[in-house]
Structure formats: C-alpha cells, structure tokens
Amino acid sequence: MFKRPLNIAVPTAPLKIIALSSCQELGEMVDAHLVKSRKQQISQEHTDLSILGYDSDTYLVSHNVPRFGSGEAKGEIRESIRGKDLFILIDTVNTSNTYKMNGSDTNTSPDDNFQDLKRIIQACSGQAHRINVIMPFLYESRQHRRSKLESLDCAYALQELVSMGVKNIITFDAHDPRVQNAIPIQGFDNFFTSYQFIQALFEAEPEIVVNDKNTMIISPDEGGMSRSLYYASVLGINMGMFYKRRDYSRIVDGRNPIVAHEYLGNDVEGKDVFIVDDMISSGESMLDVALELKKRKAHRVFIAVTYGLFTNGFEKFDQYYKDGIIDRIFTTNLSHVPEELSKKPYYKNVDLSKYIALIIDTLNNDTSVNEILDPIERIQDLLKIHNEKVLK
Incomplete structure (x- = not known):
C-alpha cells in the first residue's frame, strides 16, 4: 500500500x-x-x-x-x-x-x-x-x-x-x-524515476558503497547533463560526462554518425560508475560509453535507463556482459519488457x-503532487540507511 x-x-x-x-x-x-x-x-x-x-x-x-x-x-x-x-x-x-x-x-x-x-x-x-x-x-x-x-x-x-x-x-x-x-x-x-532506480540499485547490489571515493554518476552525452547532475547532487557524489563528436558531413539511419566519445570529469579508476539516461534505443552509444569507462579502469559499470527499447536486440549486450564491460542494466516497466530481456542475468526491472x-x-x-515530484528527502533517507548498513 x-x-x-x-x-x-x-x-x-x-x-x-x-x-x-x-x-x-x-x-x-x-x-x-x-x-x-x-x-x-x-x-x-x-x-x-x-x-x-x-x-x-x-x-x-x-x-x-x-x-x-x-x-x-x-x-x-x-x-x-x-x-x-x-x-x-x-x-x-x-x-x-x-x-x-x-x-x-x-x-x-x-x-x-x-x-x-x-x-x-x-x-x-x-x-x-x-x-x-x-x-x-x-x-x-x-x-x-x-x-x-x-x-x-x-x-x-x-x-x-x-x-x-x-x-x-x-x-x-x-x-x-x-x-x-x-x-x-x-x-x-x-x-x-530517480528514487525507484536508487532503491533498485541497493536491492540488486546490497554491498555497494555510495560516496565520492567509491562511486560516480556518468552522463553519456551533453543532453543528459541535468539528469546526471540531479543524481550526483542528491547522492553527494561526483559526476563525469561524455560528449559525442559527430560527422556532420553525412547522415546514417536519419542521424549524423558518432565519430568518438570524449570524456570530461574526475578519474573513474577503481570506482563503480552509474550511467543514467532516458532510454536505450539501439544501445550502440551506451555500450561505447561503457567500453570507454572500462578503458579508464572503472571497477563496475551499471546502466540505468527509464525506457529500454533495444531496437537492435540483445546480442551485443550479452557479449559486453560476458566480457565484463557491463555489470547490470536497469530499466522500468513503463515500456514493454520482452520476456527474453527479463531472463538476462544482468537485467533488473524497476517496477513503477x-x-x-x-x-x-x-x-x-x-x-498536490509536489511531494511526489520531488523525492529528495526520501532518496537521502534511503542513502543514509543503506550506507550505515554497508559500512557497519
């Protein structure tokens, strides 16, 4: 209730x-x-x-x-x-x-x-x-x-x-x-959906420590900056960002292809990183970011998106999980979750x-919906309880 x-x-x-x-x-x-x-x-x-x-x-x-x-x-x-x-x-x-x-x-x-x-x-x-x-x-x-x-x-x-x-x-x-x-x-x-994502992260990874020393929030592009800043602010941790260099001389599948992902932010070596975005479509961009983070010696890579569309299927995600590049993917049930995805060992559904x-x-x-719109206090209470349990 x-x-x-x-x-x-x-x-x-x-x-x-x-x-x-x-x-x-x-x-x-x-x-x-x-x-x-x-x-x-x-x-x-x-x-x-x-x-x-x-x-x-x-x-x-x-x-x-x-x-x-x-x-x-x-x-x-x-x-x-x-x-x-x-x-x-x-x-x-x-x-x-x-x-x-x-x-x-x-x-x-x-x-x-x-x-x-x-x-x-x-x-x-x-x-x-x-x-x-x-x-x-x-x-x-x-x-x-x-x-x-x-x-x-x-x-x-x-x-x-x-x-x-x-x-x-x-x-x-x-x-x-x-x-x-x-x-x-x-x-x-x-x-x-920030409160529900953080709650799901703590359920799926009960030993994770969320602080500046161990954890970072990552924005996969400049468009997701405000979302990532919110997570970083309420959790009290640092944030990094990738920006996409595109080839504006040509169009592939309706968009300018990405040439490279450039990183801006603190060192991620040895840290658990939490990539947040609104959606995974084909997933190419998100997986490229995960690979770049692993090259920079990130410890574990978690991906959290509100909508998991997976328009190109799951084969590449399966391979990246097998290779240790991604550790877990969180999506909500606000969009259809295929049965195949729900059985993946790296997948965690967030029920809304x-x-x-x-x-x-x-x-x-x-x-008033103000309290529902702004869950900052609930997130911070959840974080406090979780860290006290883990750091005992």
Whole structure:
C-alpha cells in the first residue's frame, strides 16, 4: 500500500482507468494497487465512500479497438463512463502486439498505438468528467525540436490531444520537457524515476558503497547533463560526462554518425560508475560509453535507463556482459519488457506500477503532487540507511 495522508480527500469524480492493449499488463498492476490501497484507507478511516465507487473491486474499463481486414480500426468503450474521472494508459513504443492487415500479421507501431489512443478518446463522446492521459514515453518525443525544415511531431501530438478534450498529460523522464511549451495552459506533469532506480540499485547490489571515493554518476552525452547532475547532487557524489563528436558531413539511419566519445570529469579508476539516461534505443552509444569507462579502469559499470527499447536486440549486450564491460542494466516497466530481456542475468526491472497508482490517486483527489515530484528527502533517507548498513 502506498502512503497517503490519514484524511481521505473526496475524489473530483469517480475514478476509471482504460489500459490500452499496449499497456495492459502495467494497467492491471496499477489497478491492483489502487483497489488494495483504497479499501485499506476506507477501513482505517471508518469512512463510507462507496457511493462514489471509491472502494471498487476494479477501476478498469472494458474496451476494445477492433480492426478491419484492411488494417483500419475503431475504438469501442463497453460500459458507461459518464461523469467519470478517466485515466488512459498507453505505451507508445510497445511494438509487440500484432494485428491482421490484408491477411498478414503486422506489428503495431508507435503511430498505431497513438491512433488507438485517439480512437478511444473519440469513443468517450464527451461523456467523461475529465480525461487524463498517462503516456510514459511521449509519442515522437525524440523529435522535440526543429533544426531545419522538419516536422515537430511531439508538439503537434500534444496539441492534438488537448484539442480532443484531454485535460492532463502525465509523462515520465521526458526526453526534453520543454516540449510542454506547445500546450502552455494545459496540465502537463513530468515525473522522474530517480528514487525507484536508487532503491533498485541497493536491492540488486546490497554491498555497494555510495560516496565520492567509491562511486560516480556518468552522463553519456551533453543532453543528459541535468539528469546526471540531479543524481550526483542528491547522492553527494561526483559526476563525469561524455560528449559525442559527430560527422556532420553525412547522415546514417536519419542521424549524423558518432565519430568518438570524449570524456570530461574526475578519474573513474577503481570506482563503480552509474550511467543514467532516458532510454536505450539501439544501445550502440551506451555500450561505447561503457567500453570507454572500462578503458579508464572503472571497477563496475551499471546502466540505468527509464525506457529500454533495444531496437537492435540483445546480442551485443550479452557479449559486453560476458566480457565484463557491463555489470547490470536497469530499466522500468513503463515500456514493454520482452520476456527474453527479463531472463538476462544482468537485467533488473524497476517496477513503477505503485508509483503510477499513487499519482492517479493524488490527481483523482485533486491534491498536490509536489511531494511526489520531488523525492529528495526520501532518496537521502534511503542513502543514509543503506550506507550505515554497508559500512557497519
């Protein structure tokens, strides 16, 4: 059960959740946390909010997105959502689902997932009291700014959702949170996963000592500086950074290829290093950084990313683990975790379902999310307890 203040706030409207097929497993876990927590809250407070559906046996809404043989689709909601505070969960980068198109199995793409979200919003027909979208990986968030004649897909997608009646958009560790400037007067919350990552690190590596002498935070590029600075600051340790030298004379796979990774920062020799970033896509850049750190005689290399996409598979990661270049990889379940990855000896999953349940509960009650957004005190308490245990 997640912790909430003793006095239960009255919900802004009865809660309902739609977990799209791309996010079904995570949605069921979130629902289970909410059901358990709310029933316990009512029991402890001796309060009856059953009339508002507060202690429902499930908050999940039955729905479907059937497809025609041509690949076209429609959204269906199979129960009433009139007057409900509706939260829609979507994993835009889950491409594991398939559908039939012209007789062939076709994997869903981020475009398919986003269109399914819009179909379900249309199916609401304006009946919900409020529509909130929880989109951990912002659709097209890697295309967040324009450098020449290019589309601005993420900004346009946010504006599109707002025009359809979405009141709040909740995301995690956005690639560039400034994209919210596209919808400046709409609700947009960008939550971070730093507390959960540090907790998972201590669980997976109970003997690790986190201090200046033994540990460092590493940013794999200049774009991740603010994220790494936050980790280094709350943990009280030093930070190093790599920057990418690119060949701007040519484009490979839609981007300028990296020529080399240059390092700026303190000596990493003999230290455990913790590389933090928002995502692993192909992983080439992250593995290059790990190799450079090993060349500089780092002790152990841990990688923590919010979204593990692994678009080029796991073969190279397996080899780097076998060769002792990487020691562990942490990713969250905010994006789909393939079963193959979950069985890897170097992999540790960071479960965010309870965190999402707390966010939904807080927003449904229209109470402040400031404490959830800024977990500095909880991180420092966790660090103190861990180091005292290890250094005994």
